[in-house]
Amino acid sequence: xxxxxxxxxxxxxxxxxxxxxxxxxxxxxxxxxxxxxxxxxxxxxxxxxxxxxxxxxxxxxxxxxxxxxxxxxxxxxxxxxxxxxxxxxxxxxxxxxxxxxxxxxxxxxxxxxxxxxxxxxxxxxxxxxxxxxxxxxxxxxxxxxxxxxxxxxxxxxxxxxxxxxxxxxxxxxxxxxxxxxxxxxxxxxxxxxxxxx
Numbered sequence: 384x385x386x387x388x389x390x391x392x393x394x395x396x397x398x399x400x401x402x403x404x405x406x407x408x409x410x411x412x413x414x415x416x417x418x419x420x421x422x423x424x425x426x427x428x429x430x431x432x433x434x435x436x437x438x439x440x441x442x443x444x445x446x447x448x449x450x451x452x453x454x455x456x457x458x459x460x461x462x463x464x465x466x467x468x469x470x471x472x473x474x475x476x477x478x479x480x481x482x483x484x485x486x487x488x489x490x491x492x493x494x495x496x497x498x499x500x501x502x503x504x505x506x507x508x509x510x511x512x513x514x515x516x517x518x519x520x521x522x523x524x525x526x527x528x529x530x531x532x533x534x535x536x537x538x539x540x541x542x543x544x545x546x547x548x549x550x551x552x553x554x555x556x557x558x559x560x561x562x563x564x565x566x567x568x569x570x571x572x573x574x575x576x577x578x579x580x
Contacts, residue, residue, distance in 0.1 A: 411451065423437070425468045
């Protein structure tokens with residue numbers, strides 16, 4: 384049976400990808416709808432202006448649509464799309480003569496770090512440390528990281544990607560990814576240790 388299957392919200396990513404690779408733009412539109420908010424969040428780590436974020440996100444999806452025939456399916460669609468979005472955002476900044484910034488870290492996002500207990504305790508009344516001060520310290524520590532460590536720890540702690548997915552995005556062995564994340568956490572932990580005493 385080779386009948387035309389309708390494209391619906393229940394269709395899996397794999398099915399949509401197959402259809403999109405055969406030139407079905409409706410299938411690709413559904414993938415865009417599924418992932419546009421996550422991709423916008425990725426782009427907004429590099430670009431703060433909302434209109435620019437929307438433009439770059441749209442540009443990333445256009446690039447993905449054009450590259451669809453080359454998508455080999457050996458990674459998840461989101462992992463592949465993430466890589467395109469990061470490259471599109473960086474290219475946008477280079478074209479605008481702006482250096483890609485480091486990732487902004489909100490103190491609420493920092494619960495993934497090993498010092499999470501200490502970070503969660505910062506709001507208690509007997510602790511004079513403000514959340515803002517902690518957020519600035521974590522942000523400064525992140526900025527001081529080499530780009531490979533910063534990217535690895537960001538993908539793990541803020542995007543929730545698995546080590547295997549991060550290895551795909553960064554095109555590195557899983558062991559290297561684990562090492563980078565360990566070193567990044569250690570650096571951030573040391574940088575904020577004096578605030579947690």
